[in-house]
Amino acid sequence: MSSQEQPEQGEAKPRPLNEPALTALSLYPQDWALFLDIDGTLLDLAERPEAIVVPDYLPGTLHALSRQLGGALALVTGRAIEFVDPLFAPFRFPVAGLHGAERRDAAGRLRRAHIPPAFQEMKQVIRHEALAWPGAIVEDKGAAVAVHFRHAPAYEAEIGEVMQRHLEEAGPDWNLQRGKMVLEICPSHASKGHAVEAFLAETPFEGRRPVAIGDDVTDETMFAAANRLGGQSVRIGDANGKTLARASIGSPARLRDVLGTLVK
Ligand SMILES: O=P(O)(O)OC[C@H]1O[C@H](O[C@H]2O[C@H](CO)[C@@H](O)[C@H](O)[C@H]2O)[C@H](O)[C@@H](O)[C@@H]1O
Ligand SMILES: [Mg+2]
Numbered sequence: 001m002s003s004q005e006q007p008e009q010g011e012a013k014p015r016p017l018n019e020p021a022l023t024a025l026s027l028y029p030q031d032w033a034l035f036l037d038i039d040g041t042l043l044d045l046a047e048r049p050e051a052i053v054v055p056d057y058l059p060g061t062l063h064a065l066s067r068q069l070g071g072a073l074a075l076v077t078g079r080a081i082e083f084v085d086p087l088f089a090p091f092r093f094p095v096a097g098l099h100g101a102e103r104r105d106a107a108g109r110l111r112r113a114h115i116p117p118a119f120q121e122m123k124q125v126i127r128h129e130a131l132a133w134p135g136a137i138v139e140d141k142g143a144a145v146a147v148h149f150r151h152a153p154a155y156e157a158e159i160g161e162v163m164q165r166h167l168e169e170a171g172p173d174w175n176l177q178r179g180k181m182v183l184e185i186c187p188s189h190a191s192k193g194h195a196v197e198a199f200l201a202e203t204p205f206e207g208r209r210p211v212a213i214g215d216d217v218t219d220e221t222m223f224a225a226a227n228r229l230g231g232q233s234v235r236i237g238d239a240n241g242k243t244l245a246r247a248s249i250g251s252p253a254r255l256r257d258v259l260g261t262l263v264k
Contacts (some may be wrong), residue, residue: 008101022232025069025211026262032231033072034223035196038079038087039213040180041236044252049139049148052087058256060087062264066093071106071204076192078218080141090134095198097188097197098144098171099177099218101187103195113143115185119174122166129162139184144177146184159183179197179216193221200229213255220244 025032036042046052047125062122063245066073073093075084081097081104096103101113102244123138130138135152136159138145147163163183167176175188196212199205210231212222223233223244236255237247251257 017047022211022262024232024233025065027263029044029068030070032069032207033074033200033208033210033213035074035076035199035210035226036062037219037222037236038075038084040215041213041219041252041255042075044116045180047150048137049146051083053086054087055256057260058140059091060122061256061260061263062088062093063091065259066091068264069204071209072206074106074195074199076100076195076212076214076219077224078146078177078184078186080144087129094199096199097140098186098190100190100192100195100221101143103198105199106204107118107202113190118169120141122170124167125164132176133159141184141186144184144186146179146182148182153181167207177218179218191221192218193225196222196225197229205237213243213249 008009025034031227039045042058043052043054051064071176073095076096077084078099079097081102083179084097085092088209094104094106102111104110123140126145126147127138130147133152133155136155137148139148147159149159160183163176166172167185170185173188174185177184177186196210200210210226210229211227213234214222215236217225221242226233227244227246233245234247234249235243236249236252
């Protein structure tokens, strides 16, 4: 997130969502596009990255909503695209993965992030170093690598130092991204905000106003994009005012309920 996009200190808390604000998606579906984060937004957070549960009805709800929006619904996530598709099978949605570093557009064209040999080596080293952090989980996402410390909180500072050192060695093409009990190194050229803008330059998103819904710091760039482009930004949960989102919804379960009500 650029400094221009940072929420100001002490900025007012996002207003609880006036849910009719989202009913525009149902009333004027030709005017709106929907961008949805996955973990902590569509899905409840789980103890481990692979332990997330997709409610049976959710892929169908998203598919129905996507059809209603003329296909202008995309998933914008820190996950790798290849992890995302099976979650929502049999449907495949336009998706930006690795916080925007890879993207599959509505026509199915895939833009992958390059994985240099040096990055492969760095992942191996991190995997080895993580043996010293009992409980930590290393998630290899291809062109990104995450170290989760949800079950190794005592090692947070040490993991941060090691990841920072790797980042410095890797150079300016890489970024250290903080998330919920996780630190990851991912390509620096991308952001979720850029991904939203890229979708909005293409059919069927073009000319529509974006609604961006997310729960974490990595979603702030897409909130900024949605605000700038005359759309709506919604943060799930309580961000203690440290967000650019203009509205909030209490939980992923509540969001899933709201999405269900939008389907005609
Ligand atoms: O952008 P998102 O779709 O929200 O993805 C962000 C990260 O989500 C995953 O990690 C988080 O969720 C896990 C499962 O609920 C949880 O165990 C972990 O503590 C969270 O940080 C995912 O594993 C990451 O790769 C994503 O970047
Ligand atoms: Mg999230």
